[in-house]
Amino acid sequence: MSNIVPPALVRRLGNLAGFDTDAFEAVHEQEGGITSIRVNPDKPQVSPPASGDPVPWCNTGYYLSERPVFTLDPLFHAGCYYVQEASSMFLAHAIRELMLDKQPLIALDLCAAPGGKSTLLNTYLHPDSLLIANELIKSRVTVLADNLVRWGHPNTVVTNNDPSAFARIPGYVDLMLVDAPCSGSGMFRKDHAAINQWSEGAVQLCSERQRRILADSLPTLKEGGVLLYSTCSYSVEENEEIADWLCETQGMEPVALSVNKAWGIEQTRSERHGCPGFRFYPHRLRGEGFFLAAFRKATVQPSFDRPKSKTERAVVPDKLENWIAHPEIFFSFTVGDDIHILPKGRENDLLILQKMLYLRNAGTRVGRMAKNDLIPAHDLALSLVRHSGIPSISLDEALAQEYLRKGTLPPSINADNDTGWVLATFNGASLGWMKLLPNRINNYYPKEWRILMVNG
Ligand SMILES: C[S@@+](CC[C@H](N)C(=O)[O-])C[C@H]1O[C@@H](n2cnc3c(N)ncnc32)[C@H](O)[C@@H]1O
Numbered sequence: 038m039s040n041i042v043p044p045a046l047v048r049r050l051g052n053l054a055g056f057d058t059d060a061f062e063a064v065h066e067q068e069g070g071i072t073s074i075r076v077n078p079d080k081p082q083v084s085p086p087a088s089g090d091p092v093p094w095c096n097t098g099y100y101l102s103e104r105p106v107f108t109l110d111p112l113f114h115a116g117c118y119y120v121q122e123a124s125s126m127f128l129a130h131a132i133r134e135l136m137l138d139k140q141p142l143i144a145l146d147l148c149a150a151p152g153g154k155s156t157l158l159n160t161y162l163h164p165d166s167l168l169i170a171n172e173l174i175k176s177r178v179t180v181l182a183d184n185l186v187r188w189g190h191p192n193t194v195v196t197n198n199d200p201s202a203f204a205r206i207p208g209y210v211d212l213m214l215v216d217a218p219c220s221g222s223g224m225f226r227k228d229h230a231a232i233n234q235w236s237e238g239a240v241q242l243c244s245e246r247q248r249r250i251l252a253d254s255l256p257t258l259k260e261g262g263v264l265l266y267s268t269c270s271y272s273v274e275e276n277e278e279i280a281d282w283l284c285e286t287q288g289m290e291p292v293a294l295s296v297n298k299a300w301g302i303e304q305t306r307s308e309r310h311g312c313p314g315f316r317f318y319p320h321r322l323r324g325e326g327f328f329l330a331a332f333r334k335a336t337v338q339p340s341f342d343r344p345k346s347k348t349e350r351a352v353v354p355d356k357l358e359n360w361i362a363h364p365e366i367f368f369s370f371t372v373g374d375d376i377h378i379l380p381k382g383r384e385n386d387l388l389i390l391q392k393m394l395y396l397r398n399a400g401t402r403v404g405r406m407a408k409n410d411l412i413p414a415h416d417l418a419l420s421l422v423r424h425s426g427i428p429s430i431s432l433d434e435a436l437a438q439e440y441l442r443k444g445t446l447p448p449s450i451n452a453d454n455d456t457g458w459v460l461a462t463f464n465g466a467s468l469g470w471m472k473l474l475p476n477r478i479n480n481y482y483p484k485e486w487r488i489l490m491v492n493g
Pocket residue numbers: 125147148149150151152153154155172173174177200216217218219246250
């Protein structure tokens with residue numbers, strides 16, 4: 038019997054198809070975890086993936102042979118990749134299988150922090166989609182917003198609401214991801230604290246909370262819209278039983294996905310409605326425990342009264358044309374003194390979301406005007422909409438780390454004695470702003486982002 042995995046969990050799983058108690062326990066006894074990253078295809082590419090094995094179900098995912106100190110890698114801070122557990126990258130396969138990448142959607146990631154799946158959605162959804170990344174817990178919204186700023190997509194809104202708030206906008210979203218808080222058994226290999234917190238009672242409580250989250254928020258999914266439900270739990274109560282409950286009480290019908298058998302993913306069927314579910318067991322594949330199932334809303338879903346005519350928002354001011362690559366495809370709005378931009382066509386969506394929800398961030402924060410000049414926001418430095426003609430200074434690794442510590446940069450890197458705003462870059466990726474002065478360089482890396490640790 039394993040000293041690591043709770044016996045009560047193994048007893049419950051022992052009867053499930055594809056489960057192998059000895060192999061499951063053995064894999065939990067092994068030292069050393071799996072490290073995987075998902076690259077941002079819209080930013081300069083990183084060197085490690087070139088040497089890493091690809092994740093079979095996600096074409097931007099790679100296993101690394103060792104775990105580098107990510108904090109010291111400037112490309113990590115530039116949003117060139119996200120460190121993500123490999124099984125959860127299966128979401129990319131689900132998006133493609135269901136052809137959710139073929140047309141612009143309004144997508145809601147309901148339980149989004151720290152942003153692993155939101156950044157994946159940014160990459161895999163149609164580029165004109167609008168992503169609403171929501172997180173209930175206030176202290177976790179900051180990391181979510183920061184990770185999405187690093188990823189750089191302009192068509193994203195970050196909200197901080199209870200799931201029930203989305204019932205105020207019934208029939209609004211085309212796609213909903215509920216990556217639900219769960220008992221966390223799938224993470225036992227990575228998170229030993231989760232083992233001590235696990236109990237059959239906790240599984241029950243999680244299952245009840247999952248139903249509450251879904252019931253409270255599902256009115257916002259339009260008729261025919263897709264729900265992707267996932268957990269990092271092995272428990273049937275949090276997975277297949279939720280699938281049956283969704284069919285019985287929430288008007289959802291199951292949706293099948295085809296997967297390559299060689300990947301080692303166990304396909305299950307829920308007991309009462311035969312809903313297909315995908316179980317990831319660490320003894321069967323290179324990844325942690327994970328579950329995903331897909332559904333479509335099969336019932337009539339009344340919608341709310343949308344604003345009738347397209348609200349005209351301000352065009353992007355001329356002053357910004359040297360800062361934004363295609364100002365003509367955006368509209369601008371202000372939050373306090375800050376100018377933000379969102380793609381044109383999303384004016385009404387912004388209005389709806391501003392009225393109904395608490396917005397933590399919306400679109401790309403470009404900066405604020407001081408007299409006639411823009412003080413550029415850090416968000417713009419990391420954004421994919423930034424103008425390619427903005428001057429930059431390329432830093433070597435040591436200087437890039439110094440920049441990320443918000444340290445002092447030697448005036449000698451300004452060989453041409455230029456003045457004004459420039460990007461600090463590393464291997465072609467933008468890290469943030471510097472302001473060149475005649476004898477000095479001011480480092481504008483946000484102080485709350487600066488790296489403090491030398492080895493961690
Ligand atoms: C599994 S994590 C999400 C991970 C995230 N999707 C990712 O891939 O990075 C679940 C999230 O649900 C949030 N949460 C906790 N209780 C919740 C509740 N009652 N309703 C909605 N979300 C909740 C947690 O704060 C946590 O951020």
